[in-house]
Amino acid sequence: MYFYLKNLTPAQQIGALFVTVFGILLLASLTAFALSIREFQDEALAAQRRSALQRFDGILRTSWFMVLVFWLGWMIGNRTALALFGGVSFFALREFLTLSPTRRGDHRSLVLTFFVVLPLQYWLVWLEHFDMFAVFIPVFVFLALPFASALANDPTRFLERNAKLQWGIMVCVYGMSHVPALLMLHFPGYDHRNAFMVFFLVIVVQTCMVAQHFAARRFPHDPIAPSISSSFQLHSWAIGMLVGSMVGAVLAGITPWVPGTAFAFAWIACLAGTMGHFVMKALKRDRGIPSWGPQGQSTTGAGGLLDRVDALCFAAPVFFHSARWYFNL
Amino acid sequence: MRAKIMGYFLLGLVRLLTGSQARWVGCPPKAEQRIYFANHQSHADLVMIWAALPQELRNVTRAIAARDYWTKTPFRQWLTTAVFNVIYVSRERNADEDPLEPLVEALTNGDSIILFPEGTRGHADDPQPFKAGLYNLAQKFPAAVLVPAWINNVQHVLPKGEVVPVPVLCSVTFGAPVRIEPGETCREFLARARSCVVALREI
Numbered sequence: 001m002y003f004y005l006k007n008l009t010p011a012q013q014i015g016a017l018f019v020t021v022f023g024i025l026l027l028a029s030l031t032a033f034a035l036s037i038r039e040f041q042d043e044a045l046a047a048q049r050r051s052a053l054q055r056f057d058g059i060l061r062t063s064w065f066m067v068l069v070f071w072l073g074w075m076i077g078n079r080t081a082l083a084l085f086g087g088v089s090f091f092a093l094r095e096f097l098t099l100s101p102t103r104r105g106d107h108r109s110l111v112l113t114f115f116v117v118l119p120l121q122y123w124l125v126w127l128e129h130f131d132m133f134a135v136f137i138p139v140f141v142f143l144a145l146p147f148a149s150a151l152a153n154d155p156t157r158f159l160e161r162n163a164k165l166q167w168g169i170m171v172c173v174y175g176m177s178h179v180p181a182l183l184m185l186h187f188p189g190y191d192h193r194n195a196f197m198v199f200f201l202v203i204v205v206q207t208c209m210v211a212q213h214f215a216a217r218r219f220p221h222d223p224i225a226p227s228i229s230s231s232f233q234l235h236s237w238a239i240g241m242l243v244g245s246m247v248g249a250v251l252a253g254i255t256p257w258v259p260g261t262a263f264a265f266a267w268i269a270c271l272a273g274t275m276g277h278f279v280m281k282a283l284k285r286d287r288g289i290p291s292w293g294p295q296g297q298s299t300t301g302a303g304g305l306l307d308r309v310d311a312l313c314f315a316a317p318v319f320f321h322s323a324r325w326y327f328n329l
Numbered sequence: 330m331r332a333k334i335m336g337y338f339l340l341g342l343v344r345l346l347t348g349s350q351a352r353w354v355g356c357p358p359k360a361e362q363r364i365y366f367a368n369h370q371s372h373a374d375l376v377m378i379w380a381a382l383p384q385e386l387r388n389v390t391r392a393i394a395a396r397d398y399w400t401k402t403p404f405r406q407w408l409t410t411a412v413f414n415v416i417y418v419s420r421e422r423n424a425d426e427d428p429l430e431p432l433v434e435a436l437t438n439g440d441s442i443i444l445f446p447e448g449t450r451g452h453a454d455d456p457q458p459f460k461a462g463l464y465n466l467a468q469k470f471p472a473a474v475l476v477p478a479w480i481n482n483v484q485h486v487l488p489k490g491e492v493v494p495v496p497v498l499c500s501v502t503f504g505a506p507v508r509i510e511p512g513e514t515c516r517e518f519l520a521r522a523r524s525c526v527v528a529l530r531e532i
Contacts, residue, residue, distance in 0.1 A: 098498040110495040
């Protein structure tokens with residue numbers, strides 16, 4: 001079985017991966033459906049089960065959507081996958097900046113951000129100018145955008161407005177653009193299979209977040225920083241990190257690494273992801289909002305796009321640059 | 330045909346830029362004769378409410394547009410007649426012409442209308458005082474349901490004097506219908522209607 005898989009062409013291998021993932025999702029959806037039509041005697045228990053199932057449903061729906069998007073991106077090709085991730089950046093940035101109130105004078109900076117900086121960053125990824133796209137936003141945009149803002153002649157809360165804009169760009173554009181950038185890394189002996197790297201990163205980070213979330217509910221301990229997050233606890237964090245890294249080691253076969261290296265890289269990605277998620281939680285608490293999405297929906301628990309991908313936005317640059325540095329690519 | 334395509338294009342554009350979330354807090358979207366009144370911050374207000382309505386109601390809900398501005402070029406005229414089916418009103422006060430005449434005609438035909446009682450686009454945080462048109466229409470057509478709406482955030486999308494819109498999440502919150510209480514004067518009713526609209530901002 002192993003040698004059969006090894007001997008398939010890269011495209012066939014990735015196709016097999018998608019078949020597996022769709023199969024797992026289908027099984028999960030069928031299970032959720034079967035559980036939902038089950039009847040319970042105790043009404044309170046039934047209500048509890050129903051709400052848990054609803055949450056699970058939400059995760060499932062997001063997973064279906066993400067896998068479909070990845071599959072489409074892979075089918076259509078690297079360049080279109082890039083455009084798809086550009087779209088994700090666009091919507092995430094839109095959510096972030098909606099909740100960072102801007103003034104009239106910021107309009108030009110915002111236009112530049114959405115319609116110049118974002119496309120330029122993704123275009124640099126397309127051209128595989130790794131050195132340039134790693135410094136474009138932290139150096140050039142960081143210096144140029146406040147200048148455009150200053151030209152608008154509005155000094156009220158100048159630092160605050162520009163800092164918020166810069167943060168949004170770093171997280172939503174810079175961070176997100178490193179995910180499709182993984183598709184452009186050329187590992188020796190690993191050509192045309194970079195879709196697996198993206199899959200590896202996403203699965204590892206998402207598994208870590210989900211494991212951390214479940215561990216925090218099952219084995220509650222004192223949170224590290226209760227004002228920021230009631231579920232970020234040392235024990236659940238450690239469990240999440242361990243589970244994420246183990247998943248990474250198990251998936252080592254689809255990466256160009258041995259399980260030990262895959263474990264280490266998964267650990268790095270999970271670290272950055274959990275730290276990033278915690279930081280975004282702090283930002284949300286500062287604004288006094290439960291999620292980045294449209295505010296009316298937050299009462300039903302449905303989050304926005306940024307809530308789902310924020311761990312990925314932090315993990316991707318760290319993962320990308322660690323891999324690039326370690327392998328001298 | 331072209332008008333339909335333009336309509337869908339604008340709908341997609343508004344959704345892409347603003348998310349155009351409709352929040353029916355005080356009443357559901359119903360096919361009855363309604364007068365929607367909202368705060369007015371930018372030209373995108375009309376498209377925002379229009380995009381927030383379900384498709385069946387979009388065809389029968391007509392907005393008000395100032396004749397002098399929107400008939401200046403053929404494109405603007407085509408946009409407002411073929412795509413949006415607006416009602417033109419003249420902003421100049423002529424002695425012999427009742428400015429509400431086209432609105433009355435539309436309401437007699439059974440259409441629902443979208444009205445911005447401030448009259449012009451405002452730039453402050455709070456809406457300007459409402460003009461009397463809403464009161465007169467409500468008196469003439471007691472059967473029409475008056476629905477207040479608050480359009481949120483749209484002033485950030487396209488402020489006055491700018492050309493390129495900025496993507497910001499906007500929402501339209503529709504509140505509970507208001508009615509003229511017996512014995513209420515025009516001033517009192519307008520103040521109450523305005524406070525209803527402002528109250529929707531907090532929800």
